[in-house]
Amino acid sequence: GAVVSQHPSRVICKSGTSVKIECRSLDFQATTMFWYRQFPKQSLMLMATSNEGSKATYEQGVEKDKFLINHASLTLSTLTVTSAHPEDSSFYICSASGLASGVILDTQYFGPGTRLTVL
């Protein structure tokens, strides 16, 4: 159990366009979702934390108007990279925690990631 999916797995877009990435919890209620960014050969850096039905909390240095996060349901969160530029090219990974059959999950569960390339 506790499966998280992401879509798309990889996307290539032109500079200046917007890209939406979806993160879904398939078999549990994701009360909290996290979005991470990982550059090549680097660690995962938290971008923002979102609780279902609330505005996301962004980490210092992350532009909230550029990285729009929506967490409108207990199974879906979206990250929209607006006006993408080549420096936004990265591996974006979501994770989720919450409840499965009323039981608090014991950890976060990661999605498979989305490779974004901005030309």
Next chain:
Amino acid sequence: GENVEQHPSTLSVQEGDSAVIKCTYSDSASNYFPWYKQELGKRPQLIIDIRSNVGEKKDQRIAVTLNKTAKHFSLHITETQPEDSAVYFCAASKSGGTSYGKLTFGQGTILTVHP
């Protein structure tokens, strides 16, 4: 905020040897310490975790130790195999309530196990 330091950045061992990766954290309120294995282009996979009320945990060839006083925790892999080769990340968070808190990751360790 929390800061997690991880060492070494690279580790090369012969098959069958043991590997040890160490992490320190700064926030004494952190109480959950997972370790992840990540292969190239894949999601991080939880391999073992430990909570602050436990000093040591073992799962087959993998063990984790936690020293709350010194604020450091370590991953021990025994009888390493080539398929253990990957990037390993430690992390720390404060858990509680209805969900687990945000994870702060270490810088990662590239483990290479030579046949």
